[in-house]
Amino acid sequence: MLKSRHLGLGAVLALGVMATAAMAQEKPIAGEVKEGSLKGKTLTLVSYGGIYQDGQAAALKEFVEKSGVTLLNDGPTEIAKLQAQVESGNVTWDVVDTADLPPYVYCGKLFQKLDFTKLDISKVPEGQVGECSVPAMNYGVVLMYNTEKYKDNPPKDWADFFNTEKFPGTRALDGSGDPTGGLLEQALKVSGGDPKAMTVADIDKAIDVIRKLGPDTIYWKTGAESQQLAESGEADMVMMWTGRAMTAVKNGAKYTPAWQDWLVVMDQMTIPVGVKDTDAAYALLNAYLGKGAQEILAQQTSYTPINNDAQPKVDASVTAFLTNTPERQKQGYQQNIKFWVENFPVAQEKWSALMAGN
Amino acid sequence: MSASDPIAPPAADQRPGKAWRPFALTAPALILLVAVIGYPLLTIVLRSLSEPEWGLQNYAWFFGAPVNLTVLQRTFVISAWVTLVCVIAAYPYAYLMTAVGPRVRLVLVLCVLIPFWVSGVVRTLSWVILLQDSGVINSLLRGVGFSGVKLIRTQTGVVIGMAQVLLPFMILPLYSVMKGIDLRLMRAAQSLGARPSRAFLTVYLPLSLPGVYAGAIIVFILSLGFYITPALLGGPRSTMLSTLVQTQVLSLLQWGRGGAMGVVLLVTTFVLLALAAPVMRSRHREAGRH
Numbered sequence: 200m201l202k203s204r205h206l207g208l209g210a211v212l213a214l215g216v217m218a219t220a221a222m223a224q225e226k227p228i229a230g231e232v233k234e235g236s237l238k239g240k241t242l243t244l245v246s247y248g249g250i251y252q253d254g255q256a257a258a259l260k261e262f263v264e265k266s267g268v269t270l271l272n273d274g275p276t277e278i279a280k281l282q283a284q285v286e287s288g289n290v291t292w293d294v295v296d297t298a299d300l301p302p303y304v305y306c307g308k309l310f311q312k313l314d315f316t317k318l319d320i321s322k323v324p325e326g327q328v329g330e331c332s333v334p335a336m337n338y339g340v341v342l343m344y345n346t347e348k349y350k351d352n353p354p355k356d357w358a359d360f361f362n363t364e365k366f367p368g369t370r371a372l373d374g375s376g377d378p379t380g381g382l383l384e385q386a387l388k389v390s391g392g393d394p395k396a397m398t399v400a401d402i403d404k405a406i407d408v409i410r411k412l413g414p415d416t417i418y419w420k421t422g423a424e425s426q427q428l429a430e431s432g433e434a435d436m437v438m439m440w441t442g443r444a445m446t447a448v449k450n451g452a453k454y455t456p457a458w459q460d461w462l463v464v465m466d467q468m469t470i471p472v473g474v475k476d477t478d479a480a481y482a483l484l485n486a487y488l489g490k491g492a493q494e495i496l497a498q499q500t501s502y503t504p505i506n507n508d509a510q511p512k513v514d515a516s517v518t519a520f521l522t523n524t525p526e527r528q529k530q531g532y533q534q535n536i537k538f539w540v541e542n543f544p545v546a547q548e549k550w551s552a553l554m555a556g557n
Numbered sequence: 558m559s560a561s562d563p564i565a566p567p568a569a570d571q572r573p574g575k576a577w578r579p580f581a582l583t584a585p586a587l588i589l590l591v592a593v594i595g596y597p598l599l600t601i602v603l604r605s606l607s608e609p610e611w612g613l614q615n616y617a618w619f620f621g622a623p624v625n626l627t628v629l630q631r632t633f634v635i636s637a638w639v640t641l642v643c644v645i646a647a648y649p650y651a652y653l654m655t656a657v658g659p660r661v662r663l664v665l666v667l668c669v670l671i672p673f674w675v676s677g678v679v680r681t682l683s684w685v686i687l688l689q690d691s692g693v694i695n696s697l698l699r700g701v702g703f704s705g706v707k708l709i710r711t712q713t714g715v716v717i718g719m720a721q722v723l724l725p726f727m728i729l730p731l732y733s734v735m736k737g738i739d740l741r742l743m744r745a746a747q748s749l750g751a752r753p754s755r756a757f758l759t760v761y762l763p764l765s766l767p768g769v770y771a772g773a774i775i776v777f778i779l780s781l782g783f784y785i786t787p788a789l790l791g792g793p794r795s796t797m798l799s800t801l802v803q804t805q806v807l808s809l810l811q812w813g814r815g816g817a818m819g820v821v822l823l824v825t826t827f828v829l830l831a832l833a834a835p836v837m838r839s840r841h842r843e844a845g846r847h
Contacts, residue, residue, distance in 0.1 A: 277807055278807065278808075278810060279806050279807045279810055282810055376804075376808055377808055414792075416792075417792070418792065420788045420789060424685075424789070427685070431689060431692075433691055544809055547804065547808055547809055548809075551624075551801065551804040551808075552622075552624045553793065554796060554800075555624050555627070555793060555796040555801060556628075556792070556793035556794040557623065557624040557627060
């Protein structure tokens with residue numbers, strides 16, 4: 200009897216120690232995962248394909264090997280498809296890479312409110328973590344201009360981009376889908392408005408500024424097209440994603456960026472509502488945020504890592520387009536996220552009317 | 558004409574109890590059609606009427622926004638141009654296919670089919686390279702003294718690209734009708750004193766019209782739903798309805814509005830075809846009388 204009571208006490212003590220150990224282990228560290236912890240499980244990562252998703256897969260290779268998980272890739276990310284999955288209760292996308300705004304617009308509806316005890320976000324650059332998302336990487340939308348055309352008198356910022364009298368020439372803008380909030384804010388500034396106090400009526404003012412660029416203005420539909428416009432010299436000033444800008448320059452395009460007020464873009468990583476194994480999805484996100492993973496991602500894609508400790512080894516042509524240097528951080532322009540989240544449908548409506556020639 | 562009708566004499570191949578046979582044979586196709594076209598279509602109609610709530614609000618929205626009507630009209634205009642260009646380009650080509658020997662015909666058929674097997678996206682991207690301001694066609698034009706001609710990001714560019722992608726759908730039905738036309742009829746007409754042009758207009762053309770109609774309908778209807786080619790070769794002024802549907806559904810998650818746009822396009826198409834049908838049928842009979 201005495202013996203068994205001792206045994207009982209011992210068991211309680213042992214349990215206590217184990218529990219503490221487990222708790223200590225459960226406090227996540229970005230980039231780390233328990234050996235074999237996801238054996239036999241499958242996760243589906245959804246992103247935008249191309250070198251970007253290849254880079255993400257490479258960044259997660261260590262996580263896959265260590266945890267034993269089977270990682271599937273799918274894409275491209277379409278919020279409508281995700282909505283259909285969530286509504287039918289059959290969610291097959293476990294971790295989804297999205298554009299800037301959707302996690303804010305559909306937070307709690309399509310994307311889970313994140314439990315930050317399961318993620319180590321201590322190394323994520325400040326101000327980038329949302330209620331329903333962590334950043335996937337950073338890049339920029341930048342004004343690229345033809346150096347042969349503008350020679351000694353190059354455009355310096357978006358105000359010059361919108362000034363066709365002082366800077367004649369064809370403009371090319373992102374017409375690939377959603378409106379770029381930052382660009383509309385820059386256009387609004389040209390018409391004398393204040394982006395910080397933006398109203399719905401200001402969207403029309405901003406769009407008018409863009410419309411005044413004239414009928415020759417090109418609205419590119421894909422990143423590849425924007426790159427082609429620069430490489431063939433079709434447009435004199437091109438609004439471009441930094442990744443595409445870098446590749447165009449590498450391929451010999453005589454274009455160079457005007458960095459003033461480059462538009463900050465942050466792809467987002469999310470976990471949809473209703474995924475089968477939430478903890479496994481968290482484990483993937485946590486591994487993705489790690490220093491090593493972010494270095495590999497940056498090296499493969501040229502996108503800026505979102506771990507402050509990451510020091511990717513990249514050559515000069517890539518370094519020229521990384522956006523996390525102190526100088527670039529000072530020049531960057533952050534859109535009024537709150538305004539665009541609240542007015543996403545009306546902005547989209549007005550933008551698509553412009554895109555349809557009205 | 559059902560087999561149970563006591564007045565109608567049973568036809569030899571329609572003995573009582575066997576009437577279901579044709580249906581049984583077509584059942585696989587019918588089931589497939591209902592499952593992959595009928596059911597989704599019904600869903601679209603229902604969603605257009607029920608989201609966000611029951612009513613006609615999505616249709617009211619569609620007809621209340623000028624941009625939608627502009628784009629709807631433009632979609633039909635572009636499709637009509639594409640159809641016209643296809644008829645003009647395909648007619649002599651299909652005729653040539655019937656007039657040459659088997660070996661040359663094989664080459665001609667391959668010339669139609671090989672591009673047909675290449676993805677439409679690839680062909681459209683090739684057109685970008687040909688048509689752009691710094692592209693092949695403009696370089697040639699500049700070489701002979703013309704200044705730059707705007708081809709890309711115009712409706713002309715879109716029509717050229719779409720017509721090339723859709724040309725096989727016009728040539729093949731035309732050819733299948735033309736090869737059934739007895740060319741001796743032309744010789745007969747000429748022997749009765751008709752000039753070649755007259756023989757063509759009164760004999761050959763009417764006989765070939767069923768092929769023209771079949772091809773034109775296929776090309777026109779396929780044109781209405783084009784998405785990639787107008788997006789890559791056109792600018793804002795050649796945006797077609799499918800692009801607007803895409804924005805509503807994929808970007809704004811407005812399935813109801815997207816559905817309503819689809820239904821409007823479908824109904825308008827049916828109405829236009831219904832209006833065109835009597836013309837086609839009467840010409841048919843005329844052709845039969847000759």
